[in-house]
Amino acid sequence: MAPNKVETILTTPFDGQKPGTSGLRKPVGVFQQPHYSENFIQASLLAGLGVKLNGSSLAVGGDGRFFCREAVHLVIKMAAANGVSKIVLGQNGILSTPACSHIIRKWELNGGFILTAGHNPGGSKGDFGIKFNIENGGPAPECITDKIYELTTTLTEYKIVPKLKVDITKVGTSTFKVAGREFTVEVIEITADYLQLMREIYDFDAIRSFLKGQRVILNGMNGVTGPYLQRIFVEEMGVPSESCINCEPLPDFGGRKPDPNLTYASDLVAVMKKGDHDFAAAFNGDGNRYMILGHRGFYVNPCDSLAVLASKLEYIPYFKQRGVKGFARSMPTSEALDRVALHLGKECYQTPTGWKFFGNLMDSGKINLCGEESFGLGSDHIRENDGIWAVLAWLSVMACTQKSVAQILMEHWLVHGRNFFTRYDYENVSVEAADKMVEGLTKLIEDPKTKGMTFSDPTGRSYKMSYLDNFEYEDPTDHSTSKNQGIRFLFEDGSRIIYRLSGTVSSGATIHIYVEGYERNENAQFYKQDPQEVLKPLVTIALRTSKLKELTGRDVPTVIT
Known part of the structure; x- marks a missing residue:
């Protein structure tokens, strides 16, 4: 048999191949089932490329986690069989999500x-x-992910070149004959294109000069950002190599969950609290999320991070040259950004959770900066959130102002007030319990008596309901709608409680509860209060109203941010 022969393999559909907020996520063992990954790849090729499939070109890369290499070879073999003409591939199958987005565009x-x-x-x-x-x-919009899912429910065959062999370990170009056509795989060095993009956005000389007087620590969490941190900060910026830790991408992320927050990056928090460093950042597995800490572990809530950067974009050459038209945030993200937008006279859009909803706004020129409370931040330089970009943005502001993280935040709050914000995550909850919670909250929405009701906590602090719903979004560019995006309780004083089920878990359910309260005070000491203490009454109301403890049996959340 010819080594590059296309074969058509008979298959049957698998249940549950519906993409979530960021693609299809399942336990490794599920993807290792015969035909499982192939079915989803085939459906994605057909739905994602449509009539452009034959002769198309694709980028391929991943975060280096377990099963990544096997999946890379599957994509190559199936792309070749389906008429794709070229694959641009990160060396060893690795590319950060932001870098992949940039490569597709560039x-x-x-x-x-x-x-x-x-x-x-x-x-x-x-x-x-x-x-x-x-x-x-x-990321593919819902019209495409819905089509992918529809195809997975009816798929009876997929195409593959089973004996096609590509060396993904060496940078270079290989060309093959497949079904009488040329098929090219170009393996690229993973940091070069992304580094060049960052050079075009930021003043590297200014950041490099600033970093000479700073003690920093950057934690790759053994995800994909490690090589990018070393290339940008060690080689370009001259940061000591020991300042970049956990920079080797590992299939199991060194046994940790690569989630940059106060719980899963607690070791970094502990180091920062010692006071030996001025600035720290941690990154998630695929490089699109980040966490920033200042001296002595001063924590920057992602909602505040978005608002601060929106107010200081003049310090970033990219925006100084291009201007700023507007901003966007996911619905659960605090309204701190809205206050900056109002102050600047800019439009601020509120979307469902998921970066795909920002894409149309960027493509239509409506927004330049966007972010989510889930440690995601980005701009129109690509169409994904971008952890390293966010850290470089903060360093640019610090370099231009010569101020610390804490000073920048405190000054921001004195001007705009503070949206105290917290998120409670309850991971690995039974789907049945999560659904019952949503069902109970939905009944409150449907009950006309709920609007105008006063909710009180045991201390007597009261909040009057002004509006509640299950958030529905209409895209202002194509007028597509997305329903049931999160239950909102909005109170007359501007406080909010949001309930939402995660769209990125692989099994079970994760319940997110977001609590927000706005305060304004001319005394800087006021803003040093712990958000958990300030929001305690609202948190009590949120838990009691949802009956979360009774339904799930959980006394405490898995993660608090």
Whole structure:
């Protein structure tokens, strides 16, 4: 048999191959089932590329987690069989999600496969994920992911070149004959294109000069950002190599969950609290999320991070040259950004959770900066959130102002007030319990008596309901709608409680509860209060109203941010 012969393999559908907020995520063992990954890849090729499939070009890369290499070879073999003409591949199958988005755009490709489960744990017992990005570099919109899912329910065959062998370890170009056509795989060095993009956005000389007087620590969490941190901060910026830790991408992320928050990056928090460093950052598995800490562990809530950067974009050359038209945030993200937008006279859009919803706004020129409370932040330089970009943005502001993280935040709050914000995550909850909670909250929404009701906590603090719903979004560019995006309780004093089920878990359910209260005070000491103490009454109301403890049996959340 010819080594590059296309074969058509008969298959049957698998249940549950519906992409979530960021592609399809399941335990590794699920993807290792015969035909399982192949079915989803085939459906993604057909739905994602449509009539452009024959002769198309794709980017492929992943975060290096367990099963990544096997999946890379599957994508190559199936792309070749389905008429794709070219694959641009990160060396060893690795590319950060932001870098992959940039490569799709820079190389004018038709889309790409990003092989990651983001912040989910890795290893043979962990999770894997496959996400299809479209030609603008962003995640496939719902019209495409719905089509992918529809195809997975009816698929009876897939195409593959089973004996096609490609060396993904060496940078270079290989060309093969498949079904009488040329099929090219170009393996690229993973940091070069992304580094060049960052050089175009930021003043590297200014950041380099500033970093000479700073003690920093950057934690790759053994995800994909490690090589990028070493290339940008060690080689370009001259930061000591020991300042970049956990920089080797590992299939199991060193046994940790690569989720940059106060719980899963607690070792970094402990180091920072000692006071020996001025600035720290941690990154998730695929490089699109980040956490920032200042001296003595001063924590920057992602909602505040977004608002602060929105107010100081003049310090970043990219925005100084291009201007700023507007901003966007996911619905659960605090309204701190809205206050900056109002102050600047800019539009601020509120979208469902998921970066795909920002893509249309960027493509239509409506927004330049966007972010989510889940440690995601980005701009229109690509169509994904971007952890390293966010850290460079903060360092640019610090370099220009010569101020610390804490000073920048405190000054921001004195001008705009503070949106005290917290998120409670309850992971691995039974789907039945989560559904019952949503069902109970939905009844409150449907009850006309709820609007105008006063909610009180045991201390007597009261909040009057002004509006409640299950958030529905209409895209202002194509007028598509997305329903049931999170239950909102909005109170007359501007406080909010949001309930939402995660779209990125691989099994079970994760319940997110977001609590926010706005305060304004001319005394800087006021803003030093612990958000958990300030929001305690609202948190009590949120838990009691949802009956979370009774339904799930959980006394405490898995993660508090």
